[in-house]
Amino acid sequence: MKQIQFITHANARFGYVEGALMAIEGGCRWIQLRMKNATDDEVRQAAGKIMPACKANDAVFLLDDRVELAMELKTDGVHLGKNDMPVDEARRIMGEQFIIGGTANTFEDIERLCSQGTDYIGCGPFKFTTTKEKLAPVLGTDGYRTIMAKMKEKGINIPVVAIGGITFDDIADIMQTGIDGIALSGAVLNAGNPVEEMKKIISL
Numbered sequence: 744m745k746q747i748q749f750i751t752h753a754n755a756r757f758g759y760v761e762g763a764l765m766a767i768e769g770g771c772r773w774i775q776l777r778m779k780n781a782t783d784d785e786v787r788q789a790a791g792k793i794m795p796a797c798k799a800n801d802a803v804f805l806l807d808d809r810v811e812l813a814m815e816l817k818t819d820g821v822h823l824g825k826n827d828m829p830v831d832e833a834r835r836i837m838g839e840q841f842i843i844g845g846t847a848n849t850f851e852d853i854e855r856l857c858s859q860g861t862d863y864i865g866c867g868p869f870k871f872t873t874t875k876e877k878l879a880p881v882l883g884t885d886g887y888r889t890i891m892a893k894m895k896e897k898g899i900n901i902p903v904v905a906i907g908g909i910t911f912d913d914i915a916d917i918m919q920t921g922i923d924g925i926a927l928s929g930a931v932l933n934a935g936n937p938v939e940e941m942k943k944i945i946s947l
Protein backbone atom coordinates (compact mmCIF):
# COMPACT_ATOMS: atom_id res chain seq x y z
CA MET A 744 0.00 0.00 0.00
CA LYS A 745 1.19 3.52 -0.82
CA GLN A 746 2.27 5.53 2.22
CA ILE A 747 1.74 9.29 2.21
CA GLN A 748 3.61 11.43 4.75
CA PHE A 749 2.58 15.06 5.11
CA ILE A 750 5.39 17.44 6.11
CA THR A 751 4.22 20.64 7.80
CA HIS A 752 5.13 24.04 6.41
CA ALA A 753 3.72 27.52 6.93
CA ASN A 754 2.75 29.70 3.99
CA ALA A 755 0.81 32.93 3.50
CA ARG A 756 -2.51 31.09 3.85
CA PHE A 757 -1.93 28.43 6.50
CA GLY A 758 0.08 27.87 9.67
CA TYR A 759 1.79 24.60 10.68
CA VAL A 760 -1.12 23.40 12.79
CA GLU A 761 -3.78 24.25 10.21
CA GLY A 762 -1.83 22.41 7.52
CA ALA A 763 -1.44 19.29 9.62
CA LEU A 764 -5.13 19.29 10.59
CA MET A 765 -6.18 19.67 6.96
CA ALA A 766 -3.89 16.82 5.95
CA ILE A 767 -5.48 14.59 8.59
CA GLU A 768 -8.97 15.65 7.49
CA GLY A 769 -7.99 14.71 3.96
CA GLY A 770 -7.12 11.20 5.13
CA CYS A 771 -3.36 11.40 5.70
CA ARG A 772 -2.25 9.11 8.50
CA TRP A 773 1.44 10.01 8.70
CA ILE A 774 2.31 13.54 9.81
CA GLN A 775 5.75 15.06 10.32
CA LEU A 776 5.95 18.29 12.28
CA ARG A 777 8.78 20.26 10.67
CA MET A 778 9.28 23.78 12.04
CA LYS A 779 12.83 24.66 11.06
CA ASN A 780 13.30 28.05 12.71
CA ALA A 781 10.91 27.64 15.61
CA THR A 782 11.81 27.48 19.29
CA ASP A 783 11.18 24.30 21.24
CA ASP A 784 8.28 26.07 22.95
CA GLU A 785 6.66 26.90 19.62
CA VAL A 786 7.06 23.27 18.58
CA ARG A 787 5.56 22.13 21.92
CA GLN A 788 2.53 24.35 21.32
CA ALA A 789 1.97 23.12 17.77
CA ALA A 790 2.50 19.49 18.77
CA GLY A 791 -0.02 19.96 21.58
CA LYS A 792 -2.67 20.72 18.96
CA ILE A 793 -1.64 18.22 16.30
CA MET A 794 -0.95 15.17 18.47
CA PRO A 795 -4.54 14.78 19.78
CA ALA A 796 -5.82 14.89 16.19
CA CYS A 797 -3.28 12.26 15.19
CA LYS A 798 -4.29 10.05 18.12
CA ALA A 799 -8.00 10.46 17.36
CA ASN A 800 -7.40 9.44 13.74
CA ASP A 801 -4.76 6.73 14.28
CA ALA A 802 -2.19 8.82 12.48
CA VAL A 803 1.54 8.44 13.10
CA PHE A 804 3.14 11.64 14.39
CA LEU A 805 6.83 12.34 13.80
CA LEU A 806 8.96 15.32 14.76
CA ASP A 807 11.69 16.66 12.48
CA ASP A 808 15.24 16.96 13.87
CA ARG A 809 14.62 17.21 17.62
CA VAL A 810 15.32 13.92 19.40
CA GLU A 811 15.05 15.10 23.00
CA LEU A 812 11.84 17.02 22.35
CA ALA A 813 10.35 14.00 20.56
CA MET A 814 11.02 11.93 23.68
CA GLU A 815 9.58 14.60 25.97
CA LEU A 816 6.43 14.92 23.84
CA LYS A 817 6.14 11.14 23.37
CA THR A 818 5.79 11.42 19.62
CA ASP A 819 5.80 8.23 17.57
CA GLY A 820 9.24 9.10 16.27
CA VAL A 821 11.65 11.52 14.60
CA HIS A 822 13.05 12.22 11.18
CA LEU A 823 16.82 12.83 11.06
CA GLY A 824 18.97 14.21 8.25
CA LYS A 825 22.69 14.48 7.69
CA ASN A 826 23.05 17.55 9.92
CA ASP A 827 21.00 16.05 12.74
CA MET A 828 21.86 13.51 15.43
CA PRO A 829 23.15 10.34 13.74
CA VAL A 830 20.51 7.61 13.55
CA ASP A 831 22.54 5.05 15.53
CA GLU A 832 23.02 7.54 18.38
CA ALA A 833 19.31 8.41 18.32
CA ARG A 834 18.45 4.71 18.38
CA ARG A 835 20.64 4.21 21.47
CA ILE A 836 18.93 7.11 23.24
CA MET A 837 15.36 6.52 22.07
CA GLY A 838 15.22 2.73 22.08
CA GLU A 839 13.33 0.48 19.73
CA GLN A 840 9.84 1.82 20.39
CA PHE A 841 10.36 5.11 18.52
CA ILE A 842 10.20 5.28 14.73
CA ILE A 843 13.40 6.80 13.34
CA GLY A 844 13.46 7.99 9.74
CA GLY A 845 16.63 9.06 7.96
CA THR A 846 17.36 11.22 4.92
CA ALA A 847 19.18 9.80 1.91
CA ASN A 848 20.26 11.48 -1.30
CA THR A 849 22.22 8.48 -2.63
CA PHE A 850 22.31 4.68 -2.45
CA GLU A 851 25.39 4.94 -0.20
CA ASP A 852 23.33 6.99 2.26
CA ILE A 853 20.72 4.24 2.31
CA GLU A 854 23.36 1.57 3.06
CA ARG A 855 24.71 3.68 5.94
CA LEU A 856 21.27 4.46 7.36
CA CYS A 857 20.28 0.79 7.25
CA SER A 858 23.37 -0.22 9.16
CA GLN A 859 22.55 2.45 11.75
CA GLY A 860 19.08 1.05 12.41
CA THR A 861 16.74 3.45 10.62
CA ASP A 862 13.10 2.37 10.18
CA TYR A 863 12.45 4.14 6.89
CA ILE A 864 14.23 6.41 4.44
CA GLY A 865 13.15 9.77 3.03
CA CYS A 866 14.97 9.91 -0.28
CA GLY A 867 15.24 12.98 -2.46
CA PRO A 868 14.88 15.52 -3.69
CA PHE A 869 12.71 14.29 -6.54
CA LYS A 870 12.80 17.77 -8.04
CA PHE A 871 13.40 21.38 -7.05
CA THR A 872 11.35 22.73 -4.19
CA THR A 873 11.27 25.98 -2.24
CA THR A 874 10.11 24.19 0.93
CA LYS A 875 13.70 23.25 1.84
CA GLU A 876 16.90 25.25 1.49
CA LYS A 877 20.25 23.82 0.37
CA LEU A 878 18.89 20.94 -1.67
CA ALA A 879 21.02 18.01 -2.82
CA PRO A 880 21.00 17.29 -6.60
CA VAL A 881 17.59 16.23 -7.88
CA LEU A 882 17.02 12.50 -8.50
CA GLY A 883 14.03 12.38 -10.84
CA THR A 884 12.42 9.02 -11.59
CA ASP A 885 15.67 7.72 -13.14
CA GLY A 886 17.50 8.39 -9.89
CA TYR A 887 14.94 6.42 -7.89
CA ARG A 888 14.98 3.56 -10.40
CA THR A 889 18.77 3.28 -10.09
CA ILE A 890 18.67 3.42 -6.28
CA MET A 891 15.88 0.83 -6.02
CA ALA A 892 17.76 -1.51 -8.40
CA LYS A 893 20.94 -1.24 -6.28
CA MET A 894 18.93 -1.96 -3.13
CA LYS A 895 17.51 -5.10 -4.73
CA GLU A 896 20.96 -6.19 -5.91
CA LYS A 897 22.40 -5.76 -2.39
CA GLY A 898 19.37 -7.31 -0.65
CA ILE A 899 18.51 -4.11 1.21
CA ASN A 900 14.86 -4.11 2.17
CA ILE A 901 13.64 -0.99 3.94
CA PRO A 902 10.72 1.34 3.15
CA VAL A 903 11.78 4.32 1.01
CA VAL A 904 9.60 7.39 0.55
CA ALA A 905 10.31 9.93 -2.18
CA ILE A 906 10.37 13.62 -1.23
CA GLY A 907 10.93 17.02 -2.77
CA GLY A 908 8.65 19.05 -5.03
CA ILE A 909 6.25 16.14 -5.57
CA THR A 910 2.78 16.96 -6.90
CA PHE A 911 -0.27 14.80 -7.61
CA ASP A 912 0.76 14.38 -11.26
CA ASP A 913 4.20 12.98 -10.32
CA ILE A 914 3.03 10.26 -7.96
CA ALA A 915 2.05 7.50 -10.38
CA ASP A 916 5.42 7.71 -12.19
CA ILE A 917 7.37 7.75 -8.92
CA MET A 918 5.48 4.70 -7.60
CA GLN A 919 6.42 2.85 -10.81
CA THR A 920 10.07 2.98 -9.70
CA GLY A 921 9.38 0.65 -6.76
CA ILE A 922 9.37 3.41 -4.15
CA ASP A 923 7.14 2.61 -1.14
CA GLY A 924 5.64 6.03 -0.46
CA ILE A 925 5.63 9.77 -0.89
CA ALA A 926 6.35 12.65 1.47
CA LEU A 927 5.02 16.03 0.48
CA SER A 928 4.00 19.45 1.65
CA GLY A 929 3.59 22.17 -0.98
CA ALA A 930 1.39 20.08 -3.25
CA VAL A 931 -1.25 20.09 -0.52
CA LEU A 932 -0.70 23.51 1.06
CA ASN A 933 -0.63 25.35 -2.28
CA ALA A 934 -3.73 23.61 -3.64
CA GLY A 935 -6.99 25.55 -3.94
CA ASN A 936 -8.53 23.14 -1.46
CA PRO A 937 -5.85 21.33 0.57
CA VAL A 938 -8.28 18.84 2.16
CA GLU A 939 -9.63 17.78 -1.25
CA GLU A 940 -6.10 17.64 -2.68
CA MET A 941 -5.01 15.29 0.09
CA LYS A 942 -8.11 13.14 -0.49
CA LYS A 943 -7.21 12.95 -4.19
CA ILE A 944 -3.61 11.97 -3.39
CA ILE A 945 -4.63 9.35 -0.82
CA SER A 946 -7.12 7.77 -3.21
CA LEU A 947 -4.56 7.37 -6.02
Ligand SMILES: Cc1ncc(COP(=O)(O)OP(=O)(O)O)c(N)n1
Pocket residue numbers: 748750775777779807808822823824825826827844845846847864865866875904906926
Ligand atom coordinates in the same frame (compact mmCIF):
# COMPACT_ATOMS: atom_id res chain seq x y z
C1 LIG B 1 10.48 12.10 4.99
C2 LIG B 1 11.56 13.11 5.04
N1 LIG B 1 12.61 12.96 4.19
C3 LIG B 1 13.60 13.87 4.20
C4 LIG B 1 13.56 14.93 5.08
C5 LIG B 1 14.68 15.93 5.11
O1 LIG B 1 15.34 15.88 6.37
P1 LIG B 1 16.69 16.72 6.56
O2 LIG B 1 17.64 16.28 5.50
O3 LIG B 1 17.13 16.62 7.96
O4 LIG B 1 16.24 18.18 6.27
P2 LIG B 1 15.23 19.05 7.13
O5 LIG B 1 13.84 18.53 6.90
O6 LIG B 1 15.59 18.92 8.57
O7 LIG B 1 15.40 20.44 6.62
C6 LIG B 1 12.47 15.05 5.94
N2 LIG B 1 12.37 16.06 6.82
N3 LIG B 1 11.49 14.12 5.91
Ligand SMILES: Cc1ncsc1CCOP(=O)(O)O
Pocket residue numbers: 750867868871872873874875906907908909926927928929930
Ligand atom coordinates in the same frame (compact mmCIF):
# COMPACT_ATOMS: atom_id res chain seq x y z
C1 LIG C 1 11.85 18.43 3.91
C2 LIG C 1 12.35 18.19 2.55
N1 LIG C 1 13.47 17.46 2.33
C3 LIG C 1 13.77 17.33 1.05
S1 LIG C 1 12.68 18.16 0.07
C4 LIG C 1 11.77 18.66 1.41
C5 LIG C 1 10.55 19.51 1.29
C6 LIG C 1 9.33 18.73 0.94
O1 LIG C 1 8.28 19.62 0.72
P1 LIG C 1 7.62 19.86 -0.73
O2 LIG C 1 6.73 18.70 -0.99
O3 LIG C 1 6.85 21.14 -0.57
O4 LIG C 1 8.73 20.00 -1.72
Ligand SMILES: [Mg+2]
Pocket residue numbers: 807808822823824825826827
Ligand atom coordinates in the same frame (compact mmCIF):
# COMPACT_ATOMS: atom_id res chain seq x y z
MG1 LIG D 1 16.79 17.59 9.62
